[in-house]
Amino acid sequence: MRTRNRTLPSGRISALRKAIGAVLVGGTAVAILHDWAGIGGSRVTSAVYVAVLLCAGLACLLRARLSERERSAWLVLALAVFAWAAAELYWVLYVEGEAAAPYPSPADVGFLAFYPLAVAGLWLLVRAHAHRLDHRLWMDGALAALGTAALGAALIFEFVTDRAEGTALEVATTLAYPLGDLVLFALAVGVVALTRWRPGRTWLLLLAGLAAMAIADVAFTLHSYETALPGGDWVEPLYLISALLIGAQAWQPEAATIRPEARFDGLREVIVPAIVAATMIALVGMQYFDHANTLTTVLWSTAMLAVIARLAMSVRANKRLLEQIRTDQMTGLGSQARLQIDIEERCRLADEEPLTVILLDLNGFKDYNDTFGHPAGDAMLGRLGAQLREAVAPEAVGYRLGGDEFVVLVQGGTEQAAATAKRAAEALTARGDGFELSAAWGMAAVPEEADSAPTAMQLADVRMYAQKESRRLRTVDREALEQGH
Numbered sequence: 001m002r003t004r005n006r007t008l009p010s011g012r013i014s015a016l017r018k019a020i021g022a023v024l025v026g027g028t029a030v031a032i033l034h035d036w037a038g039i040g041g042s043r044v045t046s047a048v049y050v051a052v053l054l055c056a057g058l059a060c061l062l063r064a065r066l067s068e069r070e071r072s073a074w075l076v077l078a079l080a081v082f083a084w085a086a087a088e089l090y091w092v093l094y095v096e097g098e099a100a101a102p103y104p105s106p107a108d109v110g111f112l113a114f115y116p117l118a119v120a121g122l123w124l125l126v127r128a129h130a131h132r133l134d135h136r137l138w139m140d141g142a143l144a145a146l147g148t149a150a151l152g153a154a155l156i157f158e159f160v161t162d163r164a165e166g167t168a169l170e171v172a173t174t175l176a177y178p179l180g181d182l183v184l185f186a187l188a189v190g191v192v193a194l195t196r197w198r199p200g201r202t203w204l205l206l207l208a209g210l211a212a213m214a215i216a217d218v219a220f221t222l223h224s225y226e227t228a229l230p231g232g233d234w235v236e237p238l239y240l241i242s243a244l245l246i247g248a249q250a251w252q253p254e255a256a257t258i259r260p261e262a263r264f265d266g267l268r269e270v271i272v273p274a275i276v277a278a279t280m281i282a283l284v285g286m287q288y289f290d291h292a293n294t295l296t297t298v299l300w301s302t303a304m305l306a307v308i309a310r311l312a313m314s315v316r317a318n319k320r321l322l323e324q325i326r327t328d329q330m331t332g333l334g335s336q337a338r339l340q341i342d343i344e345e346r347c348r349l350a351d352e353e354p355l356t357v358i359l360l361d362l363n364g365f366k367d368y369n370d371t372f373g374h375p376a377g378d379a380m381l382g383r384l385g386a387q388l389r390e391a392v393a394p395e396a397v398g399y400r401l402g403g404d405e406f407v408v409l410v411q412g413g414t415e416q417a418a419a420t421a422k423r424a425a426e427a428l429t430a431r432g433d434g435f436e437l438s439a440a441w442g443m444a445a446v447p448e449e450a451d452s453a454p455t456a457m458q459l460a461d462v463r464m465y466a467q468k469e470s471r472r473l474r475t476v477d478r479e480a481l482e483q484g485h
Contacts, residue, residue, distance in 0.1 A: 027052035028240040053085035059247035073124035080117035087111045104173040115180030130258040145190030152182040181214040202252040209245030331385025334399035343453040350446040356417030358443040359460035362404035391427035440468040
């Protein structure tokens with residue numbers, strides 16, 4: 001019996017994408033024209049509103065189908081958007097325009113369900129692209145999220161809390177919206193911090209969509225209090241802009257992998273703690289300015305700023321010391337200590353980004369040292385190291401293993417690595433009166449030929465010495481032939 005092919009042909013997927021895109025873009029434009037320019041009827045706009053949300057959910061389902069690694073995340077995000085759409089549909093059919101509409105209503109259940117589902121989907125997406133993150137990155141993400149949440153709580157949540165009225169259930173429902181917005185927006189900021197503030201287009205569109213949803217909801221909440229924001233229908237299109245940004249994921253590549261290592265330079269090491277600390281100082285100043293002596297508040301804030309400055313100075317000093325340890329002072333290449341850290345780290349990620357290890361050893365350097373002396377030998381190593389660094393950059397990184405041995409790490413396949421190895425060997429070549437220096441090399445591919453850093457180094461070493469021995473034998477044979485003549 002033949003099994004039916006359950007996959008959609010590429011033509012149908014393309015047509016589905018076009019239809020979804022037309023509704024997302026066209027529907028959002030209609031809502032903007034209606035609410036911001038006063039064009040169109042209310043019923044038409046309500047139907048378009050629901051259609052845009054449904055298409056945003058379909059776009060999330062299509063995104064789940066196209067990416068196995070991200071599938072669970074996008075399925076949960078699709079559920080979040082469909083809960084939002086179902087709530088909006090119920091609101092349009094049964095609540096909108098009713099003077100005696102219940103509060104909370106079943107629409108509120110759908111609206112509030114969006115938040116935990118969206119948070120769960122975003123968390124699953126982070127886990128799909130973040131493996132063994134450096135603890136500093138996790139801490140930066142947590143600090144950015146907590147700082148954002150604290151600022152939002154002070155400016156928004158407390159404002160709503162002071163004005164919420166009604167039964168306990170009504171008050172709880174009213175407060176649940178800004179609380180969900182704070183969590184969602186704070187998590188989005190935290191994810192941006194995990195990407196070192198360079199999220200890329202795919203992450204940026206999704207996070208902007210979720211953040212726009214939170215901002216629109218906060219604006220709607222404040223809008224309900226006439227003294228907070230000006231009236232009008234200007235808030236509603238913000239929701240559809242949010243749905244448009246989320247639905248745009250159907251046209252995007254996979255989100256970029258969040259790299260696990262946290263390599264910061266200078267003041268970037270403390271930028272997140274400093275910003276969060278400054279935010280906390282501002283909040284404490286706002287909270288206690290009316291209750292504490294002005295001088296006390298100023299001195300407390302100044303002391304906290306001094307702590308931040310002292311932390312920045314310590315980080316700068318530690319960075320200088322770390323650079324001295326990570327850099328070989330004679331050649332300017334990476335040191336052996338840095339090599340051990342980098343090669344272990346890159347071998348762990350080799351399944352995603354193949355790595356080639358190239359080991360090089362100088363021929364004739366011992367004779368050069370014996371002839372010209374060790375100071376001249378050190379100067380020659382410095383010259384050759386500078387040449388090696390320039391020859392392999394930017395696609396590879398060079399290190400001095402010790403003595404006259406060097407290592408180059410190449411991110412990529414063996415064909416690219418072979419070309420890099422030849423350039424590296426040429427860079428380690430020097431000729432002059434009474435000396436000739438060249439380089440023998442061997443390489444090993446991870447994970448194709450080796451599954452760990454020690455195995456890769458050992459294999460590259462064996463191949464390097466095989467090349468070295470082959471060259472020695474050719475030299476012996478040539479000298480024997482010359483003597484025979």
